[in-house]
Amino acid sequence: xxxxxxxxxxVAIGKMRDRLFESRCQEFVTxxxxxxxxxxxxxxxxxxxxxxxxxxxxxxxxKGALVVALTEEGREFTxxxxxxxxxxxxxxxxxxxxxxxxxxxxxxxxxDQLMALSKMTFTHEMARMIFxxxxxxxxxxxxxxxxxx
Amino acid sequence: xxxxxxxxxxVAIGKMRDRLFESRCQEFVTxxxxxxxxxxxxxxxxxxxxxxxxxxxxxxxxKGALVVALTEEGREFTxxxxxxxxxxxxxxxxxxxxxxxxxxxxxxxxxDQLMALSKMTFTHEMARMIFxxxxxxxxxxxxxxxxxx
Numbered sequence: 001x002x003x004x005x006x007x008x009x010x011v012a013i014g015k016m017r018d019r020l021f022e023s024r025c026q027e028f029v030t031x032x033x034x035x036x037x038x039x040x041x042x043x044x045x046x047x048x049x050x051x052x053x054x055x056x057x058x059x060x061x062x063k064g065a066l067v068v069a070l071t072e073e074g075r076e077f078t079x080x081x082x083x084x085x086x087x088x089x090x091x092x093x094x095x096x097x098x099x100x101x102x103x104x105x106x107x108x109x110x111x112d113q114l115m116a117l118s119k120m121t122f123t124h125e126m127a128r129m130i131f132x133x134x135x136x137x138x139x140x141x142x143x144x145x146x147x148x149x
Numbered sequence: 150x151x152x153x154x155x156x157x158x159x160v161a162i163g164k165m166r167d168r169l170f171e172s173r174c175q176e177f178v179t180x181x182x183x184x185x186x187x188x189x190x191x192x193x194x195x196x197x198x199x200x201x202x203x204x205x206x207x208x209x210x211x212k213g214a215l216v217v218a219l220t221e222e223g224r225e226f227t228x229x230x231x232x233x234x235x236x237x238x239x240x241x242x243x244x245x246x247x248x249x250x251x252x253x254x255x256x257x258x259x260x261d262q263l264m265a266l267s268k269m270t271f272t273h274e275m276a277r278m279i280f281x282x283x284x285x286x287x288x289x290x291x292x293x294x295x296x297x298x
Contacts, residue, residue: 120266
């Protein structure tokens, strides 16, 4: 069993249209499963306000979880810092990635942590793939793996 | 003709093994061609020192160019800042992305600018794809396109 087994959930907006990125996302989710369960909840895209309401409803189903919202104004972590951040959390973590128009302010207020992947703007599909790769990298690092060198 | 027509070159190490990422890279290069020529030079992977020598030889062929090396300790740009940076450069720009083990210090010293895509560590293949998408995004922005909103 993995040393740091985690239950994480990723809440994202909109089905991925780019099949190549989707297949890479699936691949990282499969690899993540060595370290615990990673559920992905995809909510339908709409306007930012409606997407926000749907995200808040989803968060209300799991009130004990720590909520991390990905947004450009969030804190940037190095991979090692991100890994250390996850290590310190003693409960389920829910990560949120918005749609093309970003996250509703109500979701950002509800989050325990805002996090940025980069100062640069990525498409939300690319952000989803990059994030899952980083999550795999961070959990692999915590478990003493050699993926991150 | 594009308003800011650019001649850029990307020097990268190693053939891409991930065909999905390679196909996305090709796609961004094609889209970039609306804004000028973007040559990609792929040098064989080896050890960091040999890769460094090969990169320096490549740079010597084009001494008038501005050299930007991608490395984690470089400056982070927002997409708008990156676009503004490119706008100010009045000559050819050569971007360099190393292999899995990074760039030789001699290459970093030779560069006019060090640039980081993120604080996080990406695979060099993913970095190549992310970079090309950002370059397209920056040039589209300079040319008044609507890709970056």
